[in-house]
Amino acid sequence: DAxxxxxxxxxxxxxxxxxxxxxxxxxxxxxxxxxxxxxxLGLQLIYYSFDVKDINKGEISDGYxxxxxxxxxxxxxxxxxxxxxxxxxxxxxxxxxxPYGYTxxxxxxxTVV
Amino acid sequence: QKEVEQDPGPLSVPEGAIVSLNCTYSNSxxxxxxxxxxxxxxxxxxxxxxxxxxxxxxxxxxxQVDKSSKYISLxxxxxxxxxxxxxxxxxxxxxxxxIFGKGTKLSVKP
Numbered sequence: 001d002a003x004x005x006x007x008x009x010x011x012x013x014x015x016x017x018x019x020x021x022x023x024x025x026x027x028x029x030x031x032x033x034x035x036x037x038x039x040x041l042g043l044q045l046i047y048y049s050f051d052v053k054d055i056n057k058g059e060i061s062d063g064y065x066x067x068x069x070x071x072x073x074x075x076x077x078x079x080x081x082x083x084x085x086x087x088x089x090x091x092x093x094x095x096x097x098x099p100y101g102y103t104x105x106x107x108x109x110x111t112v113v
Numbered sequence: 114q115k116e117v118e119q120d121p122g123p124l125s126v127p128e129g130a131i132v133s134l135n136c137t138y139s140n141s142x143x144x145x146x147x148x149x150x151x152x153x154x155x156x157x158x159x160x161x162x163x164x165x166x167x168x169x170x171x172x173x174x175x176x177q178v179d180k181s182s183k184y185i186s187l188x189x190x191x192x193x194x195x196x197x198x199x200x201x202x203x204x205x206x207x208x209x210x211x212i213f214g215k216g217t218k219l220s221v222k223p
Contacts, residue, residue, distance in 0.1 A: 004156070040121065042201070042215030043157075090156050094211075099145050099164065102203075102211060104156030 003027050006091050006105035013081050013112055021076045021108050023091030031094045032074040033102070034066060036087040043090070049074055050096070081112040116140055119202055119214030128223050132189040136202035136214045139183065143204040146178045148187045151199045151216065160200070161187065192221045
């Protein structure tokens with residue numbers, strides 16, 4: 001099994017729909033992250049969580065929410081999807097100690113039509 | 114100024130060439146420097162990590178950090194078609210939140 005598993009791998013949804021992307025990790029790390037990746041813009045941090053009770057907004061959190069259900073699970077929700085949320089979404093986990101090497105999932109390709 | 118700047122390329126080289134990938138960063142407090150490799154339709158994978166200034170070598174790959182000029186480099190010797198990927202630099206401070214460059218797309222032609 002992969003260290004970080006994201007579901008679904010691909011999703012097409014309609015404008016205005018609520019959608020949840022799920023992430024689970026087997027690394028045993030406390031820290032988890034959600035990024036989106038767009039061509040030319042690189043990885044943009046949406047939300048991050050340093051432990052189950054700690055949730056923080058990243059640089060582009062508007063339109064998104066998260067839930068940390070357990071140490072191993074961190075889900076991302078789009079409350080009302082819009083076309084400019086079409087992107088590749090990555091979940092990651094990291095150690096709390098240097099070098100903090102991030103382990104990424106394989107990504108969810110989301111298309112909002 | 115962005116915290117981490119990276120030329121997006123694309124960069125195309127013949128097989129066997131030496132490749133140089135570079136980033137600059139703005140925050141002198143950054144202590145950890147990493148390179149990630151991302152193949153098409155995959156998540157980024159940690160390739161190399163360095164702490165503070167200096168060089169680190171791993172096979173055909175050398176990571177170099179010059180903190181005085183806030184410059185990060187990755188060199189690939191004897192490049193192979195399997196090295197074709199997007200390379201992202203990343204850096205961060207003591208809190209562990211990494212800042213990523215936008216990535217440079219590399220293509221190594223047989």
